[in-house]
Amino acid sequence: MTNAVAGLGLAPDAAMVTFPIEMFLPGSDISPVQARKREFYDGLTTWRSTLAADGSGDAPMIRVEGSSVEDTFARANYLMLANRWGDGLPLWPPTRQRVDWILGGTAQPRRRRLGTLPPRGGVTTIESCAIALAMAGGRPEYLPVLVAAVEAFLDAESGSAQLQAASGSAFPVVVVNGPIGAAIRLNSGFGCLGPDPQRPAGASIGRALRLLQQNLGGALPGIGTMANYGGLRYTNVVFAEDEANLPAGWAPHGTERHGFAPGTSSISLAFANGAANIRRRGAKKETPEEDALQGMYRMADFMRVPNMPGLAGYEDGTPGILMLPGVVAQTMAGLGWTKASIRQFLWEHSRIPAAELRRAGCPAWIEIDASKVVRESIDLDPWPITASPDNFVIVVAGGGHPTNSYWLQGYSPGVVGRPIEPPPDLDRLLADAERDLGPR
């Protein structure tokens, strides 16, 4: 609770009086306020902070002993779970040797400070990224991607300060563009959001980001994050755009959204809180034009729901990230579709009649929103789910099969881009990866 409240902008150890959630519901019994009034009075008078200034950024070393290598490894893992540093799956203990190996992926000084991770406020450095990546089974060549993602995460525009603690189960989505993706075996094809023993980069980087969110940011379930469900939080979502299958004339996402020159290695970070497969392909004798158009309607219809998390990114963020397989993108491009025309179609056909908004109680959420653009949108009928077609993120990724697309429902005040600084000795690191993971 302490960390969750801090996520709303208060100091991590602010004087608080906390109650079970039931008291905050409509029609609740609020007599506990009277019963515990002394705690309010003490908070105004006798309370003192227990935090002392530190800020060194150093991570102390911990020693574990066991009867054998296996026993010691197990004890180290149990200790990390007991200290709430793990995610329940086996971890690589971040030994000095392993962390130093990971740090070989960057020329940046290990003590370089990236910021403090909300809500707990843990000091975040290059070294702390390397520690998390070591725990997550990562490799040195992944470190620059993680660092760029952490920088974007810590950018106030991302909304992470509130989303870390909020109940809406936000998870970061990191889209990688440029040659670094394929080089480090970041998946952009079949199963790119899931496990892949030959392309483990996305899982490791996303898991490391999650460990940072938890261990430095304090986002523990029910303590630092009030996420009701917390889906997709083991590894977050990290994948590469399938640039090899981008149709001619379709710009990479990093270029379209952030203005990076094509060929620039970069990340783009947004938050989502839902993920759904959309069966977009026809089943009988559709013409290519019908197949494309019906699929577009099916996707827009799926988005046409009065889902209030979309308000978070209504003005400048995103209603979501739509992933289209390369084979679909190629076919649609052949019929004249572009990323821009797809966005325009989705924007027009995902609008919601005002009557449907009213019956679902949405106007109340729209009226109290911080954004003037959102508040004024209440006059629009049908109501667009986002202020501008440009807010939709369209990414070409997924296996070479035409049946499905994928929708990551946005809960994202901003979409933040960062260039990736490639490792100083990438060729050697890739040769090591070839040795360790096997040939591509």
Added chain:
Amino acid sequence: MASLEFHDPSGAIEVKQSHAPRVDALAGKRIGFVSNEQWQAYRMLPLLKTLLETDFPGVEVLPIDAFPQGNAVIGSEETAALVKASGVDAVIIGNAA
């Protein structure tokens, strides 16, 4: 016997801004509310106002709408300036959930 030495992954905490000093007593003080208008704040905070006024002679508790309300505005510098200008001795902020 085997051993492993590894980094504590929880890092360090930095305190950049200290908390406001507490008041020595509540009697005779001026107390304000900053409300986000959510989670039954409209019921709980007035109850707290009544309790304070009953328990502490001479205390002045401002109404819950004395300052701008709502998540969109309570964290702003403008609201902070209004609170400061009001001359309150202490502020209660609510409600989070």
